[in-house]
Amino acid sequence: MAIGNLMMTQLEHHHVLTALVENHPGVLARMAGLFARRGYNIESLTVSVTEDPAISRMTIVVAGDSMVLEQITKQLNKLIEVIRVVDYAELPSVQRELALIKVNAEPRDRSEIMQIVEIFRGRIIDMGERTFIIEVTGGSEKLDKIRELLNPYGIKEMVRTGIIAMARGPRTA
Amino acid sequence: MKMSGAHVVLECLRQEGVKHIFGFPGGVLLPFYDALYDCQDIEHILVRHEQGAAHMADGYARATGKVGVCLATSGPGATNLVTGITNAYMDSIPMVAITGQVRTAVIGKDAFQEADITGITMPITKHNYLVKNPEDLARVISEAFHIARTGRPGPVLIDIPFDVNKQIIEWDPSTYPKKVDIPSYRPNIRGHEMQIRKAAQVIAEAERPVLYVGGGAISANAQKEVTELAERCNILVTTTLLGKGAIDETHKLSMGMLGMHGTAYANHAVNNCDLLIAVGARFDDRVTGKVDKFAPDAKVIHIDIDPAEIGKVRFADVPIVGDVKLVLKELLKHVQPRPWSEWNDQIMEWKKLFPLIYPKDGKLYVEYIIDQIGEATNWNLIMATDVGQHQMWAAQYFKCRKPHHWISSGGLGTMGFGLPAAIGAKVACPESTVVCISGDGSFQMCTQELMTASVYELPVISIICNNHSLGMVRQWQDLFYKQRFSQTSLEASPDFVKLAEAYGCVGIRVEKPEEVRPAIEAALKVRKKPVVIECIIPTEENVYPMIPAGESVSEMKQRTDLEELKASLNTDSEAWSFSEEDKVLSEYVEEAESVQTP
Numbered sequence A: 001m002a003i004g005n006l007m008m009t010q011l012e013h014h015h016v017l018t019a020l021v022e023n024h025p026g027v028l029a030r031m032a033g034l035f036a037r038r039g040y041n042i043e044s045l046t047v048s049v050t051e052d053p054a055i056s057r058m059t060i061v062v063a064g065d066s067m068v069l070e071q072i073t074k075q076l077n078k079l080i081e082v083i084r085v086v087d088y089a090e091l092p093s094v095q096r097e098l099a100l101i102k103v104n105a106e107p108r109d110r111s112e113i114m115q116i117v118e119i120f121r122g123r124i125i126d127m128g129e130r131t132f133i134i135e136v137t138g139g140s141e142k143l144d145k146i147r148e149l150l151n152p153y154g155i156k157e158m159v160r161t162g163i164i165a166m167a168r169g170p171r172t173a
Numbered sequence B: 001m002k003m004s005g006a007h008v009v010l011e012c013l014r015q016e017g018v019k020h021i022f023g024f025p026g027g028v029l030l031p032f033y034d035a036l037y038d039c040q041d042i043e044h045i046l047v048r049h050e051q052g053a054a055h056m057a058d059g060y061a062r063a064t065g066k067v068g069v070c071l072a073t074s075g076p077g078a079t080n081l082v083t084g085i086t087n088a089y090m091d092s093i094p095m096v097a098i099t100g101q102v103r104t105a106v107i108g109k110d111a112f113q114e115a116d117i118t119g120i121t122m123p124i125t126k127h128n129y130l131v132k133n134p135e136d137l138a139r140v141i142s143e144a145f146h147i148a149r150t151g152r153p154g155p156v157l158i159d160i161p162f163d164v165n166k167q168i169i170e171w172d173p174s175t176y177p178k179k180v181d182i183p184s185y186r187p188n189i190r191g192h193e194m195q196i197r198k199a200a201q202v203i204a205e206a207e208r209p210v211l212y213v214g215g216g217a218i219s220a221n222a223q224k225e226v227t228e229l230a231e232r233c234n235i236l237v238t239t240t241l242l243g244k245g246a247i248d249e250t251h252k253l254s255m256g257m258l259g260m261h262g263t264a265y266a267n268h269a270v271n272n273c274d275l276l277i278a279v280g281a282r283f284d285d286r287v288t289g290k291v292d293k294f295a296p297d298a299k300v301i302h303i304d305i306d307p308a309e310i311g312k313v314r315f316a317d318v319p320i321v322g323d324v325k326l327v328l329k330e331l332l333k334h335v336q337p338r339p340w341s342e343w344n345d346q347i348m349e350w351k352k353l354f355p356l357i358y359p360k361d362g363k364l365y366v367e368y369i370i371d372q373i374g375e376a377t378n379w380n381l382i383m384a385t386d387v388g389q390h391q392m393w394a395a396q397y398f399k400c401r402k403p404h405h406w407i408s409s410g411g412l413g414t415m416g417f418g419l420p421a422a423i424g425a426k427v428a429c430p431e432s433t434v435v436c437i438s439g440d441g442s443f444q445m446c447t448q449e450l451m452t453a454s455v456y457e458l459p460v461i462s463i464i465c466n467n468h469s470l471g472m473v474r475q476w477q478d479l480f481y482k483q484r485f486s487q488t489s490l491e492a493s494p495d496f497v498k499l500a501e502a503y504g505c506v507g508i509r510v511e512k513p514e515e516v517r518p519a520i521e522a523a524l525k526v527r528k529k530p531v532v533i534e535c536i537i538p539t540e541e542n543v544y545p546m547i548p549a550g551e552s553v554s555e556m557k558q559r560t561d562l563e564e565l566k567a568s569l570n571t572d573s574e575a576w577s578f579s580e581e582d583k584v585l586s587e588y589v590e591e592a593e594s595v596q597t598p
C-alpha cells in the first residue's frame, strides 16, 4: 500500500477518493476486504476521525481507468456503513501528504542537505551523529522530488502517511 | 419488562413476522434454545446439518419472497452455514442467519468452538453484525431484516455471544422499531424519470428488440409488468436461470432460458438483436459467454436496483437504477404499442429450426421426466433443483408459469442445494406440490435432510436422475478432455430406494419411460411422507444446445441427431407437432398484427 515507489507515469491514472464511513469496528476490514477481493489496486489508504466522532474519513488513492473507478465507487457505496464517496478528480481540491525521511548526514553533506530541506520547506526534527530525520509535507510530487534529491546521500528509512484531501471553497465531502 | 437477550431475539423475530426458523443447537445457544422451549408461535425445524438449515431458509425465501431465517451454534455450526450463505449471497436471496458466539470475555482468545464468523462471512453477506451488548439486539435485528429484504436482497448474519443471549435486561417490546432508517443505506428504488422516457423512445426506435430478464424481476415481483411490456410491444422474452417465472413460459412471447445451455432461438435472438432490454439481470458469464461477442449490435437498456451492476460487464446506453417493478410501471406509462414484426417471425423461424427436442427411443431421458411431471401437475408446482445436467434439462423443459415456482442455485451452483431448498419451500407453501430434481451426485451431498422432511411429515418429492456419474463434469470431459473420464464415475451408489425407506420415506425405482408417469401419480398421492423416485438414466447423454465457456453463439453445439429428430417428430402423431404449435401461434400473431401503432 505504500506510495513510496510511485513513478510519475503511474500518477496519471491516479484517483483520490474520500469515503465517509460510520465509525464502527470492522469497517476498515470491510473496505480492505472489498479492495482485495475485487482486485483493486490501492496505493494508499488513510483512516482518521472527523469533526464528528461518529464518522471516520478514509482517503484512498487508487490506480485505474474510469471504468474501474466507477466500479470501486459503486462497490464502496454498497457497503452499508459507507455514507458517501467523493472523487477528487472532479473537484478543485488541496491534497497533502507527510513524509518522514531518515537520511545519512555525514558532516560534509550536512549543509547541502539542510539547503534541500529549506527549499522544500521541510524541517529537520531529529539530528543524530550520522543521520537526520526530515519532516516534509506537500503534494505527492513534491515528496517524490525531495526523496529523489536526498537519495544520493543514502535514505535509510522513509515513511509516508498517504494522501489526505479536502475540497476548496465552501464545499465539504 | 425484564427478559433475557434470547427472549428479546425471539420477540423481535415474532415482530418481524417470522413463523419458521431452520436451526441446530449447540453449547453457546443453550440460553436461546431454552427460551425457544416456551415459544408457541415460531416453529423451529431441527435439521440434520447446518448447511441444510441455510439452504432451507434460502428455499423458503425463494418460494415466498420473504426473509428466510436460519440458526447455528458457534464454531463448526457457524462455518457449516458458510456454503448456504454464499449461495444466498450469489443469488441475492433475503436471509437472516443467526449464529451463537463464545462469551464476549473470551472472544479473540481461541476459546472452545470460537470462529470469527463475522470475519469469515464479510465477503459473502450483504452485511453482518457481532452484538456485544444485549441493549443493541432489537436495533440490530430490525436493521438486519431491513437490509436483507430491501434494495438488492441478500443474506445478513447476526453473531450473538452466549452472555448476550443470557443476560437479563429491561426491554419494552413495544419499542421494537417499526420503521428502519439507516442514513448510509437508502437504496434508490425510483428510476430516473428522464432515463425512463429515453428508454421508451429507444424501444420505439428499435427494429429488433429482445427482453432479457433475470432474478431481479422475481425478487421485485414484476411478472405482471414484464408480461405487459412484452405484450404491448410484442417483444419476445428470454430469462436467465434465476429469471424463470418472470413471464409464464407457456406464453407465446417466451423464448425460455438463454446462455450456455439456453435455447438456440433465445441465443440467436440475443445475438442478432439491436436492442437488449436487461431487466434485473447481471450479464453473468454463463449468459454472455465471450462478452465482446454478446449481442454485438445491440443498444442496452439496463434496469437494476443495484447501481454497481450497471456498466460492470456491459456498457449501458440507457442505465436505469431502481426497483424493477416500479421502473417498469413507470416505463409502461410511456411506451407505445408495437405490432408483431418480421423480426419476431425470424425468431419463430429459429425456434422451428432449432427446437428443444429429445429422442423417443425407449430410453429414459430427464427431458421426458420433466415433461411428465409438468403434465401430471398442469405445470403448477414448485420445482427445486440440484446442480448438474439434470438442472439444465429441468431449466430447459420446465415451463415455469409463476414467479417463485423455480428454485435453483445459479451463481454458486451448489450441489446439495436441491433437497433442503425443496424442504424450505414446502414448509413455506404446504399446499403446493414441491418436486426436487436431483442427480445421484448432488443428492448425496445433503441426503441427511431426508430425515428432517420425514420427521416433519413433509411430502416433498425427490427425483434422483441417476446416470451413475457426475454427469455435467463428465460432459466436459467428453467434449473437451478427450473422454478421459477422471473421477466422474459414480458406479457405486447406495440403493436409493432402501436409503429412502431407511429414512422413513417412500422409495420408488423407475427404469423405463412408461414407469415414470405412474410413479409420479403415486408420489403425488402420498400425504405425510417424503418420496424418493430414483430414475435410472443413460450415462452418456449430454446437455444440448451448449455454448462452450467463453465462446459465442457461433460456437454453439447442437445435438448431432437434431435433423433426424425433427424429421421423425413430424411423422410421429403422438409427439408434439409443429402444426399444432403453429396454429396457436398464428392466432396470437393475427391478434398482435392488428395492433395499431401511433
Ligand SMILES: Cc1ncc(C[n+]2csc(CCOP(=O)(O)OP(=O)(O)O)c2C)c(N)n1
Residues within 6 Å of the ligand: B386, B387, B388, B389, B390, B391, B413, B414, B415, B416, B438, B439, B440, B441, B442, B443, B465, B467, B469, B470, B471, B472, B473
Ligand atoms: C458442491 C459442489 N461440488 C462440485 C461441483 C462441481 N460440479 C458441477 S456439476 C457436477 C456433477 C453433478 O453430478 P450429479 O449431481 O450426479 O448431476 P448430473 O450432472 O449427473 O445430472 C459437479 C461435480 C459443484 N457444482 N458443487
